[in-house]
Amino acid sequence: MIEALLLLLSVTAAAYLLAPAFRRGPIGRTDPRTALENARVAAVQSLRDLELDWQTGKLSDEDYRAQRATLEAELAAVGRRLAALAEEP
Numbered sequence: 818m819i820e821a822l823l824l825l826l827s828v829t830a831a832a833y834l835l836a837p838a839f840r841r842g843p844i845g846r847t848d849p850r851t852a853l854e855n856a857r858v859a860a861v862q863s864l865r866d867l868e869l870d871w872q873t874g875k876l877s878d879e880d881y882r883a884q885r886a887t888l889e890a891e892l893a894a895v896g897r898r899l900a901a902l903a904e905e906p
Contacts, residue, residue: 853899860892 871881
């Protein structure tokens with residue numbers, strides 16, 4: 818009797834966990850502005866983390882400058898794309 822209940826519980830749990838994989842609904846899409854805003858926030862946070870790592874001595878000056886230049890270029894590119902979206906009707 819206990820085995821039957823455990824089997825039923827296991828099958829129910831598996832069905833609950835696997836149900837989203839078999840649904841055929843539309844996949845949620847993020848509009849481009851939201852995706853770019855998220856990328857901007859992530860780049861700014863990465864810059865803050867980089868600054869902290871450098872200040873605490875985890876990064877050499879050379880690595881810090883190289884990574885900072887990369888992140889600033891990424892942030893500038895995101896800013897340009899956001900500005901281009903703002904100009905669209």
